[in-house]
Amino acid sequence: MKGLRRALTILAIAVWSAGAAAAAPEIAVVPESPRVGDVMFMRMQPEVAVLRAACSWGGKSYALLANGEGYEVVLPVSLKTKAGGHHAVVYWKYVDGGMGKEVIPIEVGRRRFGVQHLKLSGSQEWTYSAPETERERELIGAALDRVTQERCWRGSFAKPVEGRISTEFGLERYVNGKFSYRHRGVDIACPEGTLVKAAADGSVSLADDSFVLHGKTVILDHGQGVSSLYIHMSQIEVEAGQSVRQGEVIGRVGSTGVATGPHLHFAVYAHHEAVDPFFWTDLPSFREDGGKQAGEG
Numbered sequence: 076m077k078g079l080r081r082a083l084t085i086l087a088i089a090v091w092s093a094g095a096a097a098a099a100p101e102i103a104v105v106p107e108s109p110r111v112g113d114v115m116f117m118r119m120q121p122e123v124a125v126l127r128a129a130c131s132w133g134g135k136s137y138a139l140l141a142n143g144e145g146y147e148v149v150l151p152v153s154l155k156t157k158a159g160g161h162h163a164v165v166y167w168k169y170v171d172g173g174m175g176k177e178v179i180p181i182e183v184g185r186r187r188f189g190v191q192h193l194k195l196s197g198s199q200e201w202t203y204s205a206p207e208t209e210r211e212r213e214l215i216g217a218a219l220d221r222v223t224q225e226r227c228w229r230g231s232f233a234k235p236v237e238g239r240i241s242t243e244f245g246l247e248r249y250v251n252g253k254f255s256y257r258h259r260g261v262d263i264a265c266p267e268g269t270l271v272k273a274a275a276d277g278s279v280s281l282a283d284d285s286f287v288l289h290g291k292t293v294i295l296d297h298g299q300g301v302s303s304l305y306i307h308m309s310q311i312e313v314e315a316g317q318s319v320r321q322g323e324v325i326g327r328v329g330s331t332g333v334a335t336g337p338h339l340h341f342a343v344y345a346h347h348e349a350v351d352p353f354f355w356t357d358l359p360s361f362r363e364d365g366g367k368q369a370g371e372g
Contacts, residue, residue: 098122102165102177105359110184111158112245112351115150116359119165128167137346139165140224140299147226149299151348154245154257158185188245191258195250199333202288203255211286215294215304218281219347222300228275232355233321235272235305236328236339238265244351259349260304260342267309267337269328273319274303274341274355282315289340290332293325300346307334 100121109115119128119139125146128139132150139146150163161181168174202208242248242262248255277295280302284291291308309329319325330337343352 099175099177100125100128100167102179104163104179104181108182108184109152110186111152111156112154112186112349113152113354114345114350115152115163115181117148117150117163117165119146119167120144121146121167121169124170126168126170128165131164131166133161135346137300138222139167140226142226147299149301149345151345151350152183153348153350154259156183158183186245188247188257189243190247190249191242192249193251193255193335195333195335202333203250205287208286208288211283211289211292214281214283215289215292216347218294218296219302219304219344221280221296221302222346223296223298225298227277227296227298228301228321231358232274232303232343232352233272234263234356235274235303235325235341236263236265236269238263238269238338240264241338244349244353257349260340261352262338262340264336264338265328267327267329269339270324271305271308271326271328271339273321273323273325274343274352275321277303277319279313279315279317279319279325282311282313284311286332288332290334291326291329295319295325302344303352304340304342304344306340306342307332307338309337 100119103118105116117130128146130137130148137148139148161183163179163181164176166176240261241264242258244261246258248258273295275297277297280296281294286292289306291311293305293311295303307329308326310327313319313325328337328339341352343350343355
């Protein structure tokens with residue numbers, strides 16, 4: 076029995092050592108100092124075969140997805156993240172059974188958000204908590220939970236419409252004098268009927284014209300847990316399951332649902348966390364790729 080235990084111990088050490096002997100994977104993160112509402116793009120390039128890898132960040136675990144010879148993940152710096160020092164911990168397991176991890180310090184920069192006061196009618200305010208809105212919240216939540224393997228976007232997103240920014244991302248919104256929520260997208264004011272175009276390549280994960288709160292709504296799945304959302308439209312021009320290309324018309328601006336006038340509410344989510352849509356219209360670059368933007372190649 077003692078001989079068997081000793082053999083098993085030696086085997087366990089050998090398996091760990093096999094992984095430990097390999098050079099640690101090269102891990103790159105951009106931006107190195109994100110702000111609240113940004114995302115971080117992490118790439119891992121192992122020298123030997125990896126069975127799986129994951130990153131612990133912000134109290135959640137995110138799987139790194141295979142892409143070519145490496146692995147990558149989009150990490151949201153949510154509105155709940157406090158400015159200051161944090162850590163992302165990357166774990167991986169080699170095909171031969173060995174394991175490893177790397178702790179990456181992350182400094183989250185400070186960011187100030189504004190405050191907005193809205194005056195709504197009694198019926199509009201009631202709609203926010205009406206029982207029938209539960210269905211649309213569930214459908215939107217399910218679409219934002221999707222994590223598909225393939226990354227569809229290539230480089231920066233495009234603005235879906237041009238217009239005046241009437242409500243910025245992240246501000247504290249008070250409805251009839253009471254704090255209601257943080258604004259999780261941007262409101263772009265423009266004339267009714269203005270064409271709304273896909274911000275990036277993807278597939279339609281939700282297209283619904285029956286919502287009483289959000290109005291006519293489209294959500295695009297861009298892969299790897301990234302989605303874009305377009306609400307309050309007057310018309311929907313796509314259907315669920317359809318593939319779309321960046322710049323393709325998906326709807327028209329309106330004021331359906333609870334809205335004070337014609338505008339597009341445009342939002343981007345990473346793993347169901349709202350992030351700044353305008354971060355995505357000017358993505359950072361990986362230096363080692365000769366300036367290639369995150370999400371390219």
